[in-house]
Amino acid sequence: MLTEKPETHACTCGGKTGGCAQKTEKAHDHGHDHAHAPEPHGTEPELTDDEAAQKLSMSRRNFMKHSAIVAGAAAAAACSAEDLEKFTAHRLREMTQPELKALIKRLEADYKKKFNKDIDVRATPAAEGVKFGYALDLSRCIGCRRCVHACVKENNQSRPNPEGDRNNPIQWIKVLEMEKEKGVDLSDANPYYNPEEVPREGHFYMPVQCQQCENPPCVKVCPVQATWKEPDGIVVIDYEWCIGCRYCMVACPYGARRFNWAEPHLPADQVNTNTHVLGNRPRPKGVVEKCTFCVQRTRAGRYPACVEICPVGARKFGNMLDPKSEIRAVLESKRVFILKEDLNTQPKFFYFFGI
Amino acid sequence: MAAVESPHKNTLSRIEPLLRAMLIAPLAAALVGSCQSAPAGKAAIDTPDQTHTEPVNLPPPQAGLPPDPMHGQKEETKGYAVPKPPLSKEYWPCSDCHNDSQPPNRTRRELKEDHTNIHLHHDEANRWCLDCHDAENRDALHLASGVTITFDESYRLCGQCHGTQYRDWKSGIHGKRTGMWNGEKQYLLCVHCHNPHSPHFKPLKPEAPPVRPSLIR
Numbered sequence: 001m002l003t004e005k006p007e008t009h010a011c012t013c014g015g016k017t018g019g020c021a022q023k024t025e026k027a028h029d030h031g032h033d034h035a036h037a038p039e040p041h042g043t044e045p046e047l048t049d050d051e052a053a054q055k056l057s058m059s060r061r062n063f064m065k066h067s068a069i070v071a072g073a074a075a076a077a078a079c080s081a082e083d084l085e086k087f088t089a090h091r092l093r094e095m096t097q098p099e100l101k102a103l104i105k106r107l108e109a110d111y112k113k114k115f116n117k118d119i120d121v122r123a124t125p126a127a128e129g130v131k132f133g134y135a136l137d138l139s140r141c142i143g144c145r146r147c148v149h150a151c152v153k154e155n156n157q158s159r160p161n162p163e164g165d166r167n168n169p170i171q172w173i174k175v176l177e178m179e180k181e182k183g184v185d186l187s188d189a190n191p192y193y194n195p196e197e198v199p200r201e202g203h204f205y206m207p208v209q210c211q212q213c214e215n216p217p218c219v220k221v222c223p224v225q226a227t228w229k230e231p232d233g234i235v236v237i238d239y240e241w242c243i244g245c246r247y248c249m250v251a252c253p254y255g256a257r258r259f260n261w262a263e264p265h266l267p268a269d270q271v272n273t274n275t276h277v278l279g280n281r282p283r284p285k286g287v288v289e290k291c292t293f294c295v296q297r298t299r300a301g302r303y304p305a306c307v308e309i310c311p312v313g314a315r316k317f318g319n320m321l322d323p324k325s326e327i328r329a330v331l332e333s334k335r336v337f338i339l340k341e342d343l344n345t346q347p348k349f350f351y352f353f354g355i
Numbered sequence: 356m357a358a359v360e361s362p363h364k365n366t367l368s369r370i371e372p373l374l375r376a377m378l379i380a381p382l383a384a385a386l387v388g389s390c391q392s393a394p395a396g397k398a399a400i401d402t403p404d405q406t407h408t409e410p411v412n413l414p415p416p417q418a419g420l421p422p423d424p425m426h427g428q429k430e431e432t433k434g435y436a437v438p439k440p441p442l443s444k445e446y447w448p449c450s451d452c453h454n455d456s457q458p459p460n461r462t463r464r465e466l467k468e469d470h471t472n473i474h475l476h477h478d479e480a481n482r483w484c485l486d487c488h489d490a491e492n493r494d495a496l497h498l499a500s501g502v503t504i505t506f507d508e509s510y511r512l513c514g515q516c517h518g519t520q521y522r523d524w525k526s527g528i529h530g531k532r533t534g535m536w537n538g539e540k541q542y543l544l545c546v547h548c549h550n551p552h553s554p555h556f557k558p559l560k561p562e563a564p565p566v567r568p569s570l571i572r
Contacts, residue, residue, distance in 0.1 A: 130537075137528075145562040160566060167571050174565065191565060197558035301535040312556065313531030313548065325536070326527030334528065354528060 082106065092238040092277065093228060103240070104277060111282060115268040123277045124299040126232035132293050133233075133320035133327040134304075135336060136207060137354040140314035141175075143198040143205030147306035147315065148173045151209075154294060154305035155280035156272050158264035166262035172291040173209040173306065174255070180204050209306075210235065210256040210291035211339060211347030218248035218257065227288075233348050234293050236278040244286040253340050254347075257290045293317070320348070435525075435542045438533075440506040446470075453493035461490060476553040487512055487551075513545045520545075 079087075085106065090099060104121045111119040148171050152159070160169035176189035180202050189206070199205065216235050219227050226241035227248055249257040263285040275281040276296035283289050294304035298317070302308075307315040318325030330336065336350040446452075453459070463483045466473075475483070489497040496512050497503045504511055514521030523529035530548065534540040549556070 142556070142559060143561060144559045145564070148565075149562045167566070169566050169571070171565050192567060194561065194564045196560065198561045199558065298536065301537050303533070303536050308533060310531065311548070311559065313529070313543070316528065318527075318536050322537070326532065329526035329528050333523075333526070354523065 086240075089240065091225065091241045093225075100277075107277070107281065114282070115266075115271050117268055117271060117273060119271065119273045119275060119281070121275050121277050121281050122296065124296075126230045126234070127299065128231075129319075129321055130232045131320045131348070132212065132298060133318065133331070133348045133350065134212070134293065135316040135327055135330040135334075135350040135352055137314040137316070138204060138206060138351050139353040139355040140312045141205045141207060142312055143175050143177055143193070143200075143203075144311060145175055146309045146311055147207060148175060150305045150309035151291070151294075153270070154272055154297070155292075156264075156266055156275065156282050157258075157289075158260060158262075158266060158283075159270065161265035164262075164265055168260060168262040168265060170258045170260070170264070170289070172256070172258065172289075173207050175205055175207045177203050177205055206351070207306075208254055208256070208339070209349070210293075211254050211345065211349040212291075212293060214346035214348060215344060217251040217253065217343075217345060221247040221251040223247065230278075232299075234295055234298075235290075236292055236295065237288060237290065238278070239281070239283050239287045239289070242287040244288065246288060248288055253343050253345060257288050259288050260285050314354075435510070436540065437507055437510075437544050438541050438547070440509060440544055440546055442506060449488075449493040459485070459490040461485060473552050476555070477551065507544075509551070510542075510545055513551075517545075 085102070089095075089103065092100070092103070095103065100123055104123060107121050108119060111117070111121070151157070151172050152170075155172065157170040157172065158168045161167050174191050176186070176191055177193040177200070178185060178189050182188055184206065193200070193203075212233055212235055214229075214233070216227075216229055219229060219235060223245060224241055224243055226238045226243070227235060229235050244259070246257075246259055249255075249259060260283055264283055266282055271282065272280060274296055276292075276299070279292040279295035294302075294306075298304060303317055304315075307317045316326045316330050318327035320327055320331070322328065330352060331350065334352040334354065336352040338347045338350055463485075466484070487496050489495045489503050492503055495503040495505055496509060498512060499515055510521065510524065514524075520529050524542070524545070527542075530545070531543045532540045533543065545551070545554075
């Protein structure tokens with residue numbers, strides 16, 4: 001795991017072999033030329049007071065070093081190998097392939113224990129020549145919230161649990177109801193509408209989810225770099241690395257990020273077993289999560305769950321670098337707009353009016 | 356089902372072959388151009404009521420629009436991968452009943468004995484069954500030009516009037532595609548979402564709203 005990095009040495013000689021730090025240091029200090037013919041330890045001549053003091057102090061340093069290692073080893077022995085692995089692991093982005101495999105193996109074992117079910121955790125990387133884009137036809141959306149609930153099921157979000165210790169319901173998509181007369185007015189939008197039938201007269205609906213910005217403010221503020229933009233444009237979160245400070249939630253101008261205030265309530269029979277390590281794998285308590293364009297599906301060539309469920313076909317998804325994709329057709333022939341353009345977040349989520 | 360006898364229908368159907376013959380003639384383009392304000396090719400896309408003219412030479416696609424995958428091809432040769440059309444198991448195939456024992460009655464009328472579950476709310480003042488369903492081949496539809504098409508190709512029939520929607524459907528903007536975003540796709544037919552006899556979208560009951568944060572313990 002750590003073998004790829006050069007080991008740091010306590011001495012200043014820069015030598016990697018020999019191990020006699022004191023000697024070389026001494027040689028430098030006193031201007032003696034020992035570099036070519038260093039004397040062996042056993043034949044050390046009598047020392048001056050200075051030299052003796054220095055040797056003593058170096059020995060003390062060595063002693064401290066060794067005792068620290070011993071203490072560390074003792075502490076390590078006290079906790080399990082698994083905890084140690086977690087503690088010494090790299091962030092997902094910097095992991096080597098064997099490390100990633102080990103992580104996935106550990107996660108799958110954890111989930112097996114927790115849900116008593118085989119959960120497939122994948123780490124499919126971004127394909128080359130792909131930049132995902134999304135478009136939503138506001139003239140078609142009827143606000144039925146089928147997408148919201150399909151997303152919850154697909155992405156293993158925490159379900160409502162009013163009887164539990166803590167209710168922690170999470171939905172990644174929020175559908176806003178707005179008045180046609182007022183246009184897109186976010187300050188006057190209602191996400192809690194619940195009439196008998198939709199669409200309501202005089203209203204239109206605007207689903208909002210992660211806009212997958214090209215210039216994501218959430219990524220900039222993360223103090224531990226647990227969130228980043230992948231080469232295919234999806235902004236992802238390393239759930240192992242997230243410290244739950246929620247700076248990203250403050251930075252996101254779209255309110256697209258959600259926090260697990262409690263252990264997610266995810267009944268075993270409702271778990272989606274097809275998961276991605278950066279996407280819909282069951283999350284722990286205390287981490288932030290959000291829409292990933294269904295990374296587990298889209299990196300396997302499928303459409304996101306919200307696109308597939310939409311009963312009016314308002315949602316369009318595809319590779320923006322492919323001139324034949326639907327998303328390109330929308331971008332090239334419809335007048336699209338992005339949310340809060342003035343913030344220069346450059347979303348890859350476009351709204352348009354198809355009629 | 357509307358049962359109004361259209362006085363113009365017979366006249367129209369009588370002169371229709373003549374009209375078509377005129378268009379096929381080399382002077383057709385000039386004639387059409389002089390009769391219409393829009394150019395002949397554009398009319399097929401923008402003015403749906405003119406689609407039965409089936410222009411021979413389409414102009415190149417407008418700048419800024421995605422290239423039409425069907426451009427330059429004859430309409431008949433193009434096909435889209437579509438799922439099975441939602442045909443009623445009770446009635447399909449139509450030829451089970453509409454066979455030699457039941458010769459077609461081409462008189463425009465309201466059906467009182469059968470198909471009473473179908474209520475036509477689709478330009479019912481001007482249309483009736485045999486405008487889309489073929490009287491000779493009961494398991495097929497026909498275009499305004501008289502060409503018969505299968506139910507798998509019903510988008511061509513709808514596209515005759517709804518030209519802009521047809522154009523958008525072909526490029527994937529209107530309607531819905533399933534399958535792979537980077538591979539094989541299926542294009543849902545118009546009739547998978549719209550009831551062809553009553554195409555307006557029906558309102559739906561919305562799914563549960565999110566819980567207000569103030570109500571979360």
